[in-house]
Amino acid sequence: FLVEESNKNQYEVACFIEAPAAALEYLKCKIVNDISSLVVEDSEELVSNIISIECSDYEKTIHFPISIAIPFTSCFRGNYREIMVKVTDVNIQSNYLAPVSLERHQGSHKKTFAEVKIYQLGVxxxxxCLKKEAFTVPEAGLSQKLSVDPRINFCYHPETFSSPAPMQLKIQPIEPSLxxxxxxxxxxxxxxxSTSALVYVQHPSAQPFNNPVTITLPCPPNPDKKRQGDGTEHTRAISATVRRVAAAYHPRALSASVRKNGENLRDTLKLLGHRNKVEGWKVFDxxxxxxxxxxxxxxxxNEHLERFVVIRLSFLLDSTYLLLFAQALEEALCSTMANVILYQKRENPYQIVVLLSASKDLTCELQNLHEEGYCGPPEPTQQFPLREGEQVHFRFRGNICASENGKDFGKVYRLIFHSQRKSRLELQIKEVDEFGNHSSPHYKGTAVFYKLTREMITKEWEQPMPSGEYQQHSLLCKLALTLPKHEKVINRPRSTKRIFSDSSEALWDNLLYWLAEELAEDNTSLPALCLPVRRSVLQLVRLKCPDNLAHQIFELFCCWQRTLPRSADKExxxxxxxRKSGRSDLSEELHFRWQNKVFA
Known part of the structure; x- marks a missing residue:
């Protein structure tokens, strides 16, 4: 088997290959996840690494077939989806292979593998994927129940087609939550x-229908039987907002109107179908x-439709709004709500992690990051829709820059969204100008995120990062972040160095730490200490020590005493x-310990 180095000291199994020893010697395997946007389409979800297998010596002949097993992790979604292996060639043309096995254990590796026999090398x-139902309709007709949902039935009457016609169907369920x-x-x-499932139909022979096809499928009934008054109540609200929303989908939707409550005698069923890309969606009244x-x-x-859906209405809507619904539904089915997370290391704020997560997994991801020692601010972004394979690019502006290796700062970084895989980058950040943000106790910067759809991504195996400016319309969000300013060490000449005759300053620091622990035990808040410091100082100490109140109070004492003149009586x-904050007991104890040099 072949392995691919993923980090400096870590190895990851790319795949297992079974082939003649002479062939294995010349096979080269690597993980190429940067090109994942090119290998996924709508309704597909990537569940593995992208594996490239090549022959290191082009003069050698590889005897096919050979067997490969690729590890994957997937959350199966009912009976409507299946696992497939996609093979993509140098021209970015793809075909699909059904795995001969999904459970294969190699040595100590207990992951699930998709094993296939291949007849060519590639990616x-x-x-x-949505499970494909394939069957052939003979001239004598056919009544076909689908295995993914036996309630869905296609009845082709005799002589519907003049010759046997192959058909391919896919069923996309529509969740009530969506x-x-x-x-x-x-x-x-x-x-x-409610709606039926969205049905995709491929009719390769393109034969015309001699007889109509009878289709039966589930469309859930109205759960609420008391809909008589709903029309009047909601028609007013709809008419007030419908023009604004409709304009986002179709500029001519403004002239349409909503039907009145008088037509709401019973639930109405409508068929929406998509003939082709040119004609788009249509309402079949x-x-x-x-x-x-x-x-x-x-x-x-009595005609072929590429896809169709049945919708159930409580009152009639104009055809314009039904078409807008079909477009919005199709877009929502292809998208997943996501968030960007940018957290800093609790113990080292110069180390950050940037994560692109599906919104449904946000709580779990935040918990995992907290366990790894990461925390905010900033908080995660608002959720936004992303399709499978779309990219989020980001760069840092202001007085903060980032690097993956600690050397190359100021680059653009990329996260590729896949709903069943983590997209994560760990970066090092630093200030651009050590003397910048002079009026602030910390350095300030902004991470700016841009969205790139699959249509905006070049169809090339080499995926260079864009060097020019991004279009303003692709701006997704911004996250502000800060870095604490470090105390500057000034190398003075020996004649000017401060020489302490005793260790009173070190003893004073010990006394401050004792006092901070005493106050933290009583959960004393920072503002309750009544120290004359700015609000930004309070925010800074919370940022430096987010999970330790004693450390926060100690840092606050240190910031406060740095503002005092050297001649001030700190004690x-x-x-x-x-005493002003109501802790006369600690005031007396502080005086006693300082006078008697008691710090234990």
Whole structure:
């Protein structure tokens, strides 16, 4: 088997290869995750590393087939998805292989593997895809129930096609939560009660339909039987906001209107279909949809549609709004809500981690980062939609810059989103100008994030980072971060060096630390100490010691005493502030310990 070095002292299994010994000698394997945007499409989810397998000697002949096993981790989603291995050639043309096995244990490695036999070298990836149902319709007709959902049935009557016609179907279920989210964002969609699954159909032979096809599929019934008054209540709200939302999808939607409550006699079923890219979505008002039983509906089609969906309405909507719903639904199905997390190391704020996480995993990711010793601020960004394989680029501005290796600062960095894989970068940051932000107790900078869709990414194996300015419309978000200023060490000539006759300053520091621990035991807040310091100083000490109150109080004492003149009586001033904050007991104890040099 071949391994690929992922870090300096760590090795990661890229894949296992079974081939003749003579062939293995010339095979070269590496992980090329930077090109993952090129190998995924909508409705596909990457669940493995991207593996490139090449022959190091082009004059050698590799005898195929050979067997490869790629480790992967996947969250299976019901019966609608399956694991496939995607093979991509040098021209970025792909085909799919069904694994001969999904469970293979090699030595001490207990991961799940997708094992396939290959007949060419190239780039390999393991994907979670919508399960494809393939069958052939004979001239005598066919009634086909789908294995992913036996409630879905396609009935082809005799002589529907003049010759046997192959068909390929995919079913994309639509979760009620996604529908609720769409209705919450767009008030115009309130009348949508439920939908069927989105059905994808491939008809390679493109034969015309001689007879209509009868399709039966589930479309959940209205759970609320008391919808009589809903139309009047919501039509007003819809008419107030519908023009603003519609303009974002279709400029001509402004002339449409919402039907009134008088038509809300019962739930209405509508078929929305997509013929091709040129014509787009269409509402088929002439198709009669019948109720069958237990939420099943049935209708007849006499033409080929690339994809279609049945929607259930509580009151009628104009066709313009139904088309807007189809576009919004399709976009939501291809997207996942995500967040960017930028945390600093608790013990070393010069080390940061930048993470691109699906919103549903945000709580778990934050907990893991806290266990690793990372914390905010800044807080995670607001959630935003990302499609599989889209990229988030970011750079640092202001008085803070970053580097992956501690040498090359000021670069642009890239995170590629995959809903089932972590996209993470660990960076080192530092100040650009040591004397910058002179009016602030810390250095300030901003991480600026930009979104690149798959259409904006060049279709080339080499994926260089862009050097020019990003378009303003691709700006995603900004996160502010700070670095504490370090105390400057001044190398004075020997004649000017300060010489202490005793160790009173070190003893005073010990006394301050004892006092900080005493105050921390009583959960004394920083403002309650009544020290004359700026609010920015309080924020700085919280940033430096976010999880240790005693360290925060000690840092506050140190910041305060640095503002005092050398001739000031620190003990007398600190005792006064302790009495002012209601801690006369500690004031007396402080005076006693300082006079008697008691610090234990």
């Amino acid at each position: 390999f990836s393991v994907l979670s 529908l609720s989210t769409l209705k919450a964002r767009h008030d115009m969609f309130h009348s949508v009660i 002439d198709v009669i949809i019948q109720y069958v039983r237990n939420g099943l509906v049935s209708f007849q089609l 007398q001033l600190l005792s006064r502030y302790l």
